[in-house]
Amino acid sequence: EVQLVQSGAEVKKPGESLKISCKGSGYSFTTYWIGWVRQMPGKGLEWMGIVFPADSDTRYSPSFQGLVTISADKSLSTAFLQWSTLKASDSAMYYCARLGSGFDIWGQGTMVTVSS
């Protein structure tokens, strides 16, 4: 079965760092781009950025450039989304998704809560 499995929910304090993961299985992980999508409570989907695991080519939405780092480790079939300094406004659900024709496979989501 083709799937993306994300790491579990996180509760952090402002100023802390965080790295969440998205592991692919059931397909050739290096063949497809993996994107990250933010959904703040009660709001719509926001495309954050995307990585090509074969060579780690990465693109960012202008809205998220410099605020997060997207990476991939092809040996682990895993993509990552990380923050060096979290803010309360980073509290949201984060999804990874495989880019086929559109985002055809989605992870289950990782809820990130940032609160003092």
Add this chain to the structure above:
Amino acid sequence: DIQMTQSPSSLSASVGDRVTITCRASQGISNYLAWYQQKPGKVPKLLIYAASTLQSGVPSRFSGSGSGTDFTLTISSLQPEDVAAYYCQKYNSDPWTFGQGTKVEI
């Protein structure tokens, strides 16, 4: 960057109604347009890609059309299980922008 504008932002319709959602790109994107459905509390699901190709397993009451800048998602006969938010997305090049979403209620 290309902007994606959906309308309406929300709608209420009756079971069996024909429902139409539009998505407009600020520049031409050929047919690199996808539609997603997100039911309350659930993960988004790909419904349509290449503007009009139904993803495997999606009911045939869903259809998509358009090319260039103007696109449409149609539900031919609204069902209770179609209550959800619907999003368009361009995927021809980065940024892979989503529309702001349309909430469909019954």
